[in-house]
Amino acid sequence: MSTTVLDMLSAISGVLPALDDGSLRLSYADVQRSVAAERRWFQSMKVRRCALLAENSARWILSDLALLASEAVNVPLLPSFSHEHVAQVLEDAGIEWILTDAGERVTREHPAFSYVATSHRTGLALLRRDDSPVGSGAWPKGISKITYAPGSPGVSLKHxxxxxxxxxxxxxxxxxxxxxxxxxxxxxxxxxxxxxxxxxxxxxxxxxxxxxxxxxxxxxxxxxxxxxxxxxxxxxxxxxxxxxxxxxxxxxxxxxxxxxxxxxxxxxxxxxxxxxxxxxxxxxxxxxxxxxxxxxxxxxxxxxxxxxxxxxxxxx
Known part of the structure; x- marks a missing residue:
């Protein structure tokens, strides 16, 4: 799906407004450039299985699109999830990386993860797991997302x-x-x-x-x-x-x-x-x-x- 979505975005006039979160106002050309650069960054870091934990913003959307474009598995986490629920999902999904707007809190609450870098485009912190995740094992090919709801098992979605x-x-x-x-x-x-x-x-x-x-x-x-x-x-x-x-x-x-x-x-x-x-x-x-x-x-x-x-x- 990643190429298809990017193709659709690239077919739209770059001057049109795409995202507005009050702080960032991005055109379609801005989104295309940011997603392409973020995709290259994810690939250079070998990000393959990543949780996305952040409040609603344009940078959340840019990160999501870039993970999709890089064909990494994205596990979006609701900000309302408790510490215990987040920990459960991280183990169940075998998460190796976390993108978050609350890096200090997440590393404090989940000490298996440590800070690696901050995205120049989104400002989100990239955290990496220090040990090998125990959950999920090998996922089927073509998985784009795994979504979790309170009290429910993860639902995997293919591209x-x-x-x-x-x-x-x-x-x-x-x-x-x-x-x-x-x-x-x-x-x-x-x-x-x-x-x-x-x-x-x-x-x-x-x-x-x-x-x-x-x-x-x-x-x-x-x-x-x-x-x-x-x-x-x-x-x-x-x-x-x-x-x-x-x-x-x-x-x-x-x-x-x-x-x-x-x-x-x-x-x-x-x-x-x-x-x-x-x-x-x-x-x-x-x-x-x-x-x-x-x-x-x-x-x-x-x-x-x-x-x-x-x-x-x-x-x-």
């Missing part, structure tokens, strides 16, 4: 499976005119990683990504005014939300908030009750008169997600 899902979703939403996607879920979440990054970037859209706490989103509570302000400021064409975030947006509409007119496409991760689904549609999130149809994307096991737009697409 062609990720590519197949990306291609299917691009074909599904290409006619909607999506120009800006706002990332609300952690980038380590497979749904945001593929639907929120690979799909818009292969269509020439811009990905707006901010640290989630700056938008009032954390693992304990939601500061709704900050979230609504972030949505209003970005004026996105597409977003991905959890069931809980969708409920909060429906309630906000009832309290007088209006979603940006630009919003064409909302994906909801996980099962959604028929009641909440109808409430969202009646609230105009984002299209009250949509139809429902089903699309089979069985190449990937990421749970069930629902698209709200005319027509509404239910996948799963």
């Amino acid at each position: 062609n499976a990720v590519q197949s899902v990306t291609d299917s979703l691009v074909a599904e939403i290409a006619g909607l005119g999506v120009q800006t996607h706002l990332c609300l879920l952690p980038l380590a979440d497979l749904l945001e990683n593929i639907v929120g990054v690979y799909v818009p970037l292969t269509m020439g859209a811009k990905v707006v990504v901010r640290p989630r706490h700056t938008m009032g989103i954390n693992n304990v509570s939601l500061k709704l005014p900050l979230l609504l302000q972030a949505i209003d400021t970005a004026s996105p064409d597409s977003m991905i939300v959890t069931r809980e975030l969708l409920r909060a947006l429906v309630d906000a509409v009832r309290d007088g908030w209006r979603a940006p007119e630009s919003l064409k496409f909302i994906a909801v991760g996980g099962p959604v009750s028929a009641e909440l689904f109808q409430e969202a549609r009646h609230a105009g999130l984002p299209h009250p008169n949509a139809e429902v149809r089903t699309v089979d994307l069985g190449a990937i096991d990421a749970g069930r997600f629902v698209y709200l737009r005319g027509p509404v697409t239910q996948i799963g």
Whole structure:
């Protein structure tokens, strides 16, 4: 998949905006150069099996694309994972390297890893395991990612499976005119990683990504005014939300908030009750008169997600 994704990116006008995290604003040409340089760095360091542990940012996306391009196995870790859960994943996946924005904390909590270098392009620290990992053994060829969810075993994804899902979703939403996607879920979440990054970037859209706490989103509570302000400021064409975030947006509409007119496409991760689904549609999130149809994307096991737009697409 790595060459295919890079080919798609290289076919897009380099002057178009690609990533915006508030600190870094990168064009497609910037992304292409950074990913190519980071790929060469990974290959020179012989990075083959790497965990990516960092907050949402443009540098997370650049690292992810570079790992994909170098055909290394990437194991994205949710920032919400506990120390014990991270340790379990590192052993289970046989992780040799870690890319992180919290190098000192990670080496302190996981002393088997030590600091090697800092990326000149992303600022993320590269850590290496001092001993041989005991987990996973030999993986099948062609593995692109291994994703973990709390309480669940790792799910391995081959390059062609990720590519197949990306291609299917691009074909599904290409006619909607999506120009800006706002990332609300952690980038380590497979749904945001593929639907929120690979799909818009292969269509020439811009990905707006901010640290989630700056938008009032954390693992304990939601500061709704900050979230609504972030949505209003970005004026996105597409977003991905959890069931809980969708409920909060429906309630906000009832309290007088209006979603940006630009919003064409909302994906909801996980099962959604028929009641909440109808409430969202009646609230105009984002299209009250949509139809429902089903699309089979069985190449990937990421749970069930629902698209709200005319027509509404239910996948799963």
